[in-house]
Amino acid sequence: xxxxxxxxxxxxxxxxxxxxxxxxxxxxxxxxxxxxxxxxxxxxxxxxxxxxxxxxxxxxxxxxxxxxxxxxxxxxxxxxxxxxxxxxxxxxxxxxxxxxxxxxxxxxxxxxxxxxxxxxxxxxxxxxxxxxxxxxxxxxxxxxxxxxxxxxxxxxxxxxxxxxxxxxxxxxxxxxxxxxxxxxxxxxxxxxxxxxxxxxxxxxxxxxxxxxxxxxxxxxxxxxxxxxxxxxxxxxxxxxxxxxxxxxxxxxxxxxxxxxxxxxxxxxxxxxxxxxxxxxxxxxxxxxxxxxxxxxxxxxxxxxxxxxxxxxxxxxxxxxxxxxxxxxxxxxxxxxxxxxxxxxxxxxxxxxxxxxxxxxxxxxxxxxxxxxxxxxxxxxxxxxxxxxxxxxxxxxxxxxxxxxxxxxxxxxxxxxxxxxxxxxxxxxxxxxxxxxxxxxxxxxxxxxxxxxxxxxxxxxxxxxxxxxxxxxxxxxxxxxxxxxxxxxxxxxxxxxxxxxxxxxxxxxxxxxxxxxxxxxxxxxxxxxxxxxxxxxxxxxxxxxxxxxxxxxxxxxxxxxxxxxxxxxxxxxxxxxxxxxxxxxxxxxxxxxxxxxxxxxxxxxxxxxxxxxxxxxxxxxxxxxxxxxxxxxxxxxxxxxxxxxxxxxxxxxxxxxxxx
Amino acid sequence: xxxxxxxxxxxxxxxxxxxxxxxxxxxxxxxxxxxxxxxxxxxxxxxxxxxxxxxxxxxxxxxxxxxxxxxxxxxxxxxxxxxxxxxxxxxxxxxxxxxxxxxxxxxxxxxxxxxxxxxxxxxxxxxxxxxxxxxxxxxxxxxxxxxxxxxxxxxxxxxxxxxxxxxxxxxxxxxxxxxxxxxxxxxxxxxxxxxxxxxxxxxxxxxxxxxxxxxxxxxxxxxxxxxxxxxxxxxxxxxxxxxxxxxxxxxxxxxxxxxxxxxxxxxxxxxxxxxxxxxxxxxxxxxxxxxxxxxxxxxxx
Numbered sequence: 028x029x030x031x032x033x034x035x036x037x038x039x040x041x042x043x044x045x046x047x048x049x050x051x052x053x054x055x056x057x058x059x060x061x062x063x064x065x066x067x068x069x070x071x072x073x074x075x076x077x078x079x080x081x082x083x084x085x086x087x088x089x090x091x092x093x094x095x096x097x098x099x100x101x102x103x104x105x106x107x108x109x110x111x112x113x114x115x116x117x118x119x120x121x122x123x124x125x126x127x128x129x130x131x132x133x134x135x136x137x138x139x140x141x142x143x144x145x146x147x148x149x150x151x152x153x154x155x156x157x158x159x160x161x162x163x164x165x166x167x168x169x170x171x172x173x174x175x176x177x178x179x180x181x182x183x184x185x186x187x188x189x190x191x192x193x194x195x196x197x198x199x200x201x202x203x204x205x206x207x208x209x210x211x212x213x214x215x216x217x218x219x220x221x222x223x224x225x226x227x228x229x230x231x232x233x234x235x236x237x238x239x240x241x242x243x244x245x246x247x248x249x250x251x252x253x254x255x256x257x258x259x260x261x262x263x264x265x266x267x268x269x270x271x272x273x274x275x276x277x278x279x280x281x282x283x284x285x286x287x288x289x290x291x292x293x294x295x296x297x298x299x300x301x302x303x304x305x306x307x308x309x310x311x312x313x314x315x316x317x318x319x320x321x322x323x324x325x326x327x328x329x330x331x332x333x334x335x336x337x338x339x340x341x342x343x344x345x346x347x348x349x350x351x352x353x354x355x356x357x358x359x360x361x362x363x364x365x366x367x368x369x370x371x372x373x374x375x376x377x378x379x380x381x382x383x384x385x386x387x388x389x390x391x392x393x394x395x396x397x398x399x400x401x402x403x404x405x406x407x408x409x410x411x412x413x414x415x416x417x418x419x420x421x422x423x424x425x426x427x428x429x430x431x432x433x434x435x436x437x438x439x440x441x442x443x444x445x446x447x448x449x450x451x452x453x454x455x456x457x458x459x460x461x462x463x464x465x466x467x468x469x470x471x472x473x474x475x476x477x478x479x480x481x482x483x484x485x486x487x488x489x490x491x492x493x494x495x496x497x498x499x500x501x502x503x504x505x506x507x508x509x510x511x512x513x514x515x516x517x518x519x520x521x522x523x524x525x526x527x528x529x530x531x532x533x534x535x536x537x538x539x540x541x542x543x544x545x546x547x548x549x550x551x552x553x554x555x556x557x558x559x560x561x562x563x564x565x566x567x568x569x570x571x572x573x574x575x576x577x578x579x580x581x582x583x584x585x586x587x588x589x590x591x592x593x594x595x596x597x598x599x600x601x602x603x604x605x606x607x608x609x610x611x612x613x614x615x616x617x618x619x620x621x622x623x624x625x626x627x628x629x630x631x632x633x634x635x636x637x638x639x640x641x642x643x644x645x646x647x648x649x650x651x652x653x654x655x656x657x658x659x660x661x662x663x664x665x666x667x668x669x670x671x672x673x674x675x676x677x678x679x680x681x682x683x684x685x686x
Numbered sequence: 687x688x689x690x691x692x693x694x695x696x697x698x699x700x701x702x703x704x705x706x707x708x709x710x711x712x713x714x715x716x717x718x719x720x721x722x723x724x725x726x727x728x729x730x731x732x733x734x735x736x737x738x739x740x741x742x743x744x745x746x747x748x749x750x751x752x753x754x755x756x757x758x759x760x761x762x763x764x765x766x767x768x769x770x771x772x773x774x775x776x777x778x779x780x781x782x783x784x785x786x787x788x789x790x791x792x793x794x795x796x797x798x799x800x801x802x803x804x805x806x807x808x809x810x811x812x813x814x815x816x817x818x819x820x821x822x823x824x825x826x827x828x829x830x831x832x833x834x835x836x837x838x839x840x841x842x843x844x845x846x847x848x849x850x851x852x853x854x855x856x857x858x859x860x861x862x863x864x865x866x867x868x869x870x871x872x873x874x875x876x877x878x879x880x881x882x883x884x885x886x887x888x889x890x891x892x893x894x895x896x897x898x899x900x901x902x903x904x905x906x907x908x909x910x911x912x913x914x915x916x917x918x919x920x921x922x923x924x925x926x927x928x929x930x931x932x933x934x935x936x937x938x939x940x941x942x943x944x945x946x947x948x949x950x951x952x953x954x955x956x957x958x959x960x961x962x963x964x965x966x967x968x969x970x971x972x973x974x975x976x977x978x979x980x981x982x983x984x985x986x987x
Contacts, residue, residue: 463814
């Protein structure tokens with residue numbers, strides 16, 4: 028297996044050599060090799076126990092070990108699944124680009140996709156600090172190359188550089204955290220971090236880790252790369268990035284959380300608060316978007332928020348010694364990783380289908396696709412229902428686990444814990460309600476009604492092989508929804524091995540609830556089938572007609588009379604106005620305009636958090652950094668003085684022994 | 687099982703009583719108690735007209751909505767007799783199931799590409815998003831008070847707890863009654879009888895539904911009404927009484943609920959559209975008060 032793994036990574040360079048039409052085939056084959064080898068390890072790790080594989084590549088701290096415990100295995104399986112769907116989807120999505128793009132760009136793209144897959148697998152299995160950071164860096168670099176696939180557009184390139192910078196900020200934070208631990212314990216690895224946690228206060232180091240991993244995961248206020256990078260990247264890349272790559276941040280947080288020893292209360296409250304804020308602001312910002320992929324990107328933040336709520340609740344459970352709360356909070360978060368990976372990649376793939384068919388993802392000009400793209404719209408609908416946490420799909424199951432944990436704790440909660448519990452429930456409920464609001468908008472505006480702008484070309488369903496990954500994912504979404512007890516038990520087992528908490532009293536109770544949920548889901552599907560059957564039977568016996576929509580007596584309406592994304596979001600906008608910087612560009616009619624020319628109307632909302640946290644610094648830099656341009660005089664004698672000054676300074680510091 | 691029978695029984699006369707009471711206050715004789723149901727049965731037999739811009743979403747929307755409400759009916763208990771479905775955290779599924787129905791009915795409204803129905807869809811999504819927290823805070827407070835997390839356990843033990851049960855039950859019943867009004871789109875949030883499409887919420891969403899679909903939507907609405915008012919009634923009926931007496935009280939209470947709604951709709955003007963958000967949030971605020979009452983009663987401060 029180790030040979031297959033190495034072989035796959037080594038032969039990836041072959042993508043550059045092969046002729047254009049064989050590149051994809053080789054890429055796919057290598058992906059499958061990666062999946063086979065690591066999938067095998069992961070399954071072994073889940074069934075038998077932690078696997079340790081030596082990679083025979085030495086660093087100074089000995090050969091690199093792949094350590095695959097159940098947590099790693101779980102994430103590995105998710106990575107393999109989504110990357111597989113991603114590469115399958117890429118076959119169709121890249122087709123229009125094949126003749127246009129130069130061969131080397133296609134190779135670079137496929138190569139990076141494979142290496143992103145490999146790097147993520149390595150991230151989950153590295154325990155040594157250096158190796159982990161190396162894998163982490165590989166993951167960031169290759170995803171950067173994937174994001175700038177359409178680098179001929181200036182905005183895409185800019186977004187890519189923004190992304191690269193932010194990833195390195197995160198990288199630096201994680202590295203510093205490792206170094207702090209190593210400085211005190213002498214071990215640059217997760218074991219060193221564990222040792223550090225037993226000896227010192229946990230909160231400062233954990234928060235440093237949380238910030239570093241949080242940038243990757245996209246917790247607010249560290250999220251600002253996300254809504255830029257996802258829309259810029261091609262859809263199969265956005266699907267994989269949003270589905271699994273941001274989960275690597277969550278993986279890191281899980282890994283560190285499992286090592287925590289003290290300060291749990293503080294850490295738990297902070298993580299929970301960040302989770303609730305990310306969830307709420309994420310979905311509110313999502314509702315304000317016009318761009319479908321940007322909307323989905325904000326939803327990633329929202330779902331990361333839900334995961335954050337689960338983790339926060341879990342840490343609090345550990346803090347107060349309530350195992351039930353801890354296990355269910357973490358289990359909900361862990362299962363939501365899988366769930367989100369499934370429905371988010373499904374949504375990005377279907378958004379990609381829309382782009383493929385209409386060349387736009389701006390909801391202002393979409394609409395009426397449902398009759399032309401029946402399968403795509405069904406897939407999107409299922410994704411939308413799942414992400415809103417609606418039964419019988421999978422999103423509900425993970426949210427239900429978190430709810431169950433909190434509700435179980437409430438009766439015995441202290442004053443503060445009951446307030447925290449109510450806040451967490453409120454957060455989840457509001458996120459759920461807003462999600463319905465958002466996805467009725469996303470689906471309604473993109474697929475329903477009639478097209479919201481003049482149609483320029485024929486829109487038709489994408490080729491079947493672009494729908495195949497969607498079918499695979501929908502199957503799994505339904506499977507989790509209808510066999511939830513199996514998955515609930517699985518994640519609880521993983522957590523049991525990670526935290527060494529006895530789950531004897533917890534598993535049967537939650538399995539009972541989840542079995543009931545799944546049975547209800549099955550019953551629901553049956554009842555829906557029966558009702559629809561009766562309806563079909565009734566329709567066959569009566570007269571059924573097609574008429575124009577009832578326009579309240581006015582029959583000359585056209586597509587402009589429909590609701591638009593802006594108007595649909597308006598009632599919420601009035602409520603959350605202080606949170607979003609909303610501007611409306613419109614000149615009203617003046618008295619003199621007897622024959623007014625066509626008017627345009629344009630609204631936009633800014634991300635205030637980004638504005639205040641990131642951009643305000645950037646603006647300051649942009650303002651003051653040019654002042655340093657004085658030094659760039661263009662005279663060679665000036666430039667020779669600089670190294671001299673530097674050398675003198677270094678000399679002085681050495682002589683005076685200051686550093 | 688008993689609860690389901692009672693709900694179906696109450697369902698029969700509930701809409702009729704509302705109509706009758708409203709007719710009484712406006713000085714008319716009004717139709718018979720069963721007239722709303724005979725209207726629905728007529729609809730179920732009628733042909734349908736579909737909008738030319740509608741799609742399969744419109745075709746399945748009403749059926750899904752109806753099915754979710756039917757399934758949700760299995761969750762509602764009657765006092766200590768078990769509901770057909772009961773497990774820990776069942777009310778979470780109850781609320782999210784209704785969410786599924788709402789999702790599809792909103793989409794069916796958007797499917798016909800009418801500005802009016804878009805308006806209704808938008809309002810429905812907005813108001814239901816605002817009312818959801820009230821339901822969860824309320825159930826959270828009841829779970830905190832009784833120590834259980836399923837509908838059945840909560841209502842079975844609500845009245846046996848201690849002297850304070852009465853206070854809790856009354857506030858809870860009041861909040862539930864308010865939730866009922868919002869969830870089922872009645873006054874003061876939405877006026878089902880208004881004839882101006884611009885100001886409707888639920889009714890405008892189903893403007894283009896006809897025949898069988900409209901019939902099952904109306905059935906589902908009635909059922910949903912009784913579901914919520916049954917939850918509310920569970921809070922009000924004292925448990926120490928004999929079961930048959932309690933059944934009688936339940937059925938009479940439902941008449942009172944329906945009558946109350948008829949009375950409310952005859953004398954109260956609807957809220958201004960812009961005020962609805964505040965009104966709905968105030969229900970959540972009252973539910974929040976309940977949380978603090980429970981915290982104080984349980985000596986958690």
